[in-house]
Amino acid sequence: MNEVTNIQQKTVSVSADHASYAGFWIRAAAFIVDCIIISVPVAIVSIPFSGYATFKLMPYLEEYSYTQTVSSEMASALFLCWGIALLLQLVSAVIFWLYFALFESSAKQATWGKQICGLRVTDAYGQRLTFARATGRTFAKILSYMTLYIGFMMAGWTKQKRALHDMIAGTLVMKIR
Numbered sequence: 677m678n679e680v681t682n683i684q685q686k687t688v689s690v691s692a693d694h695a696s697y698a699g700f701w702i703r704a705a706a707f708i709v710d711c712i713i714i715s716v717p718v719a720i721v722s723i724p725f726s727g728y729a730t731f732k733l734m735p736y737l738e739e740y741s742y743t744q745t746v747s748s749e750m751a752s753a754l755f756l757c758w759g760i761a762l763l764l765q766l767v768s769a770v771i772f773w774l775y776f777a778l779f780e781s782s783a784k785q786a787t788w789g790k791q792i793c794g795l796r797v798t799d800a801y802g803q804r805l806t807f808a809r810a811t812g813r814t815f816a817k818i819l820s821y822m823t824l825y826i827g828f829m830m831a832g833w834t835k836q837k838r839a840l841h842d843m844i845a846g847t848l849v850m851k852i853r
Contacts, residue, residue: 696851698795700832703839703849709789714775718768725764729757773814781810790849800846809845816841 736750746754779787785796785804797813799805805813820827820840827840836848 697837698793698831698849698851699837700829702793702795702851703831703837704828706787706789706793706795709792710775710787711789713788714771717771718764721767722764725760729753729760733757773811776814777807777810780813781805781807794852796850796852798848798850800848802848802850805847809847813841813845813847816844819844 733750733753733756736747736753740746740750776787780790780797781804783804784791785798790796797805797810799809817827820830823840829839831837831839831842831849834843838848842848
């Protein structure tokens with residue numbers, strides 16, 4: 677039993693010594709691809725709702741330009757527009773979360789953008805992420821955004837090319853080619 681444990685430990689340390697971490701620019705390219713992919717379903721959902729809201733609001737805009745007053749009908753139309761915009765933001769956030777968490781916890785360990793760029797996301801031991809860890813990593817990206825994107829840029833400065841959200845979630849992004 678001890679021999680098996682020793683072999684497993686040596687295998688992990690050897691693979692960690694020869695690991696190729698993905699830096700900032702390749703990760704940025706993968707993220708751009710992912711954003712383009714995500715924008716398709718978001719647009720499919722958003723365009724009809726945005727068009728409907730605009731259609732409801734348009735008759736009141738001309739009236740407002742003349743009178744500079746907001747009628748109750750215009751207020752209702754504005755409320756509808758704001759409600760639809762809020763709903764679309766929520767739908768977009770859910771699509772973003774599920775896309776990243778489901779793909780990064782899948783057998784491929786990567787979103788389509790990361791697959792195209794030859795990357796995969798692992799835990800600190802090179803293992804596949806659980807859905808919970810992938811979800812945590814996705815939501816930790818909020819902090820990378822809140823630091824004026826410095827959290828993302830950290831992937832170019834750290835030894836293991838880890839962004840802030842990788843450090844929080846205990847993940848690595850590896851090159852597989």
